[in-house]
Amino acid sequence: MSVPIDQLHAIAKELRKDILRMTTEAGSGHPSSSMSAVEVVTALYFGGFLNFDAKNPKDPNRDRFILSKGHAAPVLYAALAHKGLFPHEELMTLRKLGSRLEGHPNMLRLGGIEASTGSLGQGLSMGVGYALAARLAKNGSQTYVMTGDGELGQGQIWEAAASAGKYGLDNLTCIVDRNGFQQTGSSFDVLNMDPIDGKFASFGWSTQVINGNDQQEVLDALNRARSNKGRPNCIVSLTKKGYGMLNLMAKLKDENFHGKPMPAKYLDEAIAEVEAGVA
Numbered sequence: 001m002s003v004p005i006d007q008l009h010a011i012a013k014e015l016r017k018d019i020l021r022m023t024t025e026a027g028s029g030h031p032s033s034s035m036s037a038v039e040v041v042t043a044l045y046f047g048g049f050l051n052f053d054a055k056n057p058k059d060p061n062r063d064r065f066i067l068s069k070g071h072a073a074p075v076l077y078a079a080l081a082h083k084g085l086f087p088h089e090e091l092m093t094l095r096k097l098g099s100r101l102e103g104h105p106n107m108l109r110l111g112g113i114e115a116s117t118g119s120l121g122q123g124l125s126m127g128v129g130y131a132l133a134a135r136l137a138k139n140g141s142q143t144y145v146m147t148g149d150g151e152l153g154q155g156q157i158w159e160a161a162a163s164a165g166k167y168g169l170d171n172l173t174c175i176v177d178r179n180g181f182q183q184t185g186s187s188f189d190v191l192n193m194d195p196i197d198g199k200f201a202s203f204g205w206s207t208q209v210i211n212g213n214d215q216q217e218v219l220d221a222l223n224r225a226r227s228n229k230g231r232p233n234c235i236v237s238l239t240k241k242g243y244g245m246l247n248l249m250a251k252l253k254d255e256n257f258h259g260k261p262m263p264a265k266y267l268d269e270a271i272a273e274v275e276a277g278v279a
């Protein structure tokens, strides 16, 4: 199934606006971490990749998407709302007491969440488990995991990478959101993991490096991953943290903007920048 690229661009804009609005309403959260990942999440949920039916989110044969960088939950919630899993207005309950939309995804609270994440470095291991189970079940289910770039230095990422390589899990794709920043600064300074593709390749993975904010490049990379046989797939997705509101972030003199909602007084300006698109 091929979806017109204009349609995907329009969805990506809607997701960005939702991310901004829900985090500003919450007064907390991670809009910049969410916005770098929008084109990948858009491609997966709306570009014909994820076999996921919001009316039947527990279908045992569904594909899985695990947001290992769980603090970017707003991008996942926005996508699930647009899929029709829950009413769009529920997005505005993000992080409020009693809401199913917790600050980090909780699979016990919301169907459609495949793994409870937020403690970084764990999602790829869960993805390996899903991929092994799908192989046993012979149901053709694909598993996609998104990690952060800072996240590559945490948890059991490399143990998972080694075991996925050992088992040749070609039904597993790990997308690294290489946005160049983590919590406290540049990912290159804090703990440089370059070459990321080389490290995955050394564990037997098939690798690609793409511009992850280019919708067409993301679609092409996911297509190549889907037809690849015998090895797990790593897509190093070179992105910009806060993509869509970079001018405003520059004006506010913060190129990371980690864990900060857009202050309410700048929200309209941020939305206008998203609407205008990136030149």
Ligand SMILES: Cc1ncc(C[n+]2csc(CCOP(=O)(O)OP(=O)(O)O)c2C)c(N)n1
Binding pocket: 033, 034, 069, 071, 072, 118, 119, 120, 121, 147, 148, 149, 150, 151, 152, 154, 155, 177, 179, 181, 182, 183, 184, 187, 241, 258
């Ligand atoms: C195990 C663990 N340690 C520390 C944190 C705190 N923390 C939250 S986000 C973050 C930075 C993550 O950076 P990156 O993976 O690059 O994601 P980005 O926000 O840039 O997309 C950290 C250290 C955490 N959530 N889990």
Ligand SMILES: [Mg+2]
Binding pocket: 148, 149, 150, 177, 178, 179, 180, 181, 182, 187
């Ligand atoms: Mg990062």
